[in-house]
Amino acid sequence: MIRVLVVDDEALIRTGFTHILNTTNDIEVVAAVPGGEAVRTVRELQPDVVLLDIRMPDVDGLTILAELGRMPQAPVVAMLTTFDADEYVATALRSGAAGFLLKDTDPEELPRLVRTLAEGGTVLSSQVTRRVVDGYLDHGGREPTAVRLAGRLTERERAVLVLMAEGLANTDIGERLHLSTGTVKGHVTNVLGKLEVSSRVQAVLIAERAGLLTAERDEGAR
Structure with a gap:
């Protein structure tokens, strides 16, 4: 069973992701919390995968990502994002994020992406991939x-x-x-x-x- 924690400031997002993932036989959302409760919840429940909103009003998702990365048994973390959060992508990648998912990811795709994360794979929603590359990679030549x-x-x-x-x-x-x-x-x-x-x-x-x-x-x- 893949144990997942959803962290987002919007209750609708938390509820939606929880419902989608809990309909599977091999994924369990152990908690869905706002940003302020994320680090404590990870310490208490030790999820395998954390889906973390990159930008929240109560606490910065990048700050949470850095704190989780310092844990002895850090979970796999994928950032939840929207197109208008692209400026945060580079920092999140350098801080160890395992991937990016759009909040409106196809519900049928979401469980597969979570399984890929749990198995050590890289996850970039197709809509995000080009934005990530175009946003801060130098296409004028090889570095x-x-x-x-x-x-x-x-x-x-x-x-x-x-x-x-x-x-x-x-x-x-x-x-x-x-x-x-x-x-x-x-x-x-x-x-x-x-x-x-x-x-x-x-x-x-x-x-x-x-x-x-x-x-x-x-x-x-x-």
Whole structure:
């Protein structure tokens, strides 16, 4: 059972997400609270996944994200956002957010996205992905630092990183590359270490900056 905490200042959002997720057999919303109660609730209930509003009137979602990241057993955190909150995306990624979901995400998609988060996958709602990339990645050319970091990766690690960019969990990457889940976990750990980042989303953004994903798309188009 995947235990989820929903944190949002709007009661309607909390109720809606709770109802959608609790209709599944493998996901349980253990609590749905406003921002001021988030850290205490995480300490008490220790959820696997936290869906956290990035911008709330009572407390800043980014502040909560940073506090959760300092916990010994930090949960996976995905930010709930709207298009007008794009200016916060870069900071959240640097602080370890595992992904972004729009508050109006298709109800049929929401459980799948939560499962992906719980399995270690990267989640960027399709509507958010382009905004994230266009918002603060330099498309005028490859970034030298990103190219240098990506150059540390082996061919297999680059293949794993490209599949991470597709949002695949370790088990799915293993199936695609015919590797055991344990082997994939080892590759993911190496990728994060060599890229000097702490989250899969940050790794994917470096891959984008280094041109790895563009090269992969170009290769696939041939």
